[in-house]
Amino acid sequence: MSPAVAVRRWARAVHWYLRELTGETEYDRYRERCLRLRPLAPVPTRRDYEALRTRHGEAHPQGRCC
Secondary structure (H helix, E strand, O other): OOHHHHHHHHHHHHHHHHHHHHOOHHHHHHHHHHHHHOOOOOOOOHHHHHHHHHHHHHHOOOOOOO
16 A cells, blocks of 8 residues: 555544544434435525534433533
8 A cells, every 4th residue: 555545544534533523424414314214305404403403402401421
């Protein structure tokens, strides 16, 4: 494996890890689920999804240590 290929593979892995760590992929999974379950319904935008998620979190608080 050439060094350039190894660097690209490493960069891709770091990018994937950071997206998972920050929760950025949650909307992607939500969008895929919406499209799979209701293909003809409009899919909420990322902003709408974040607002929905915030409202849900405020309405259903969970105990957290921090």
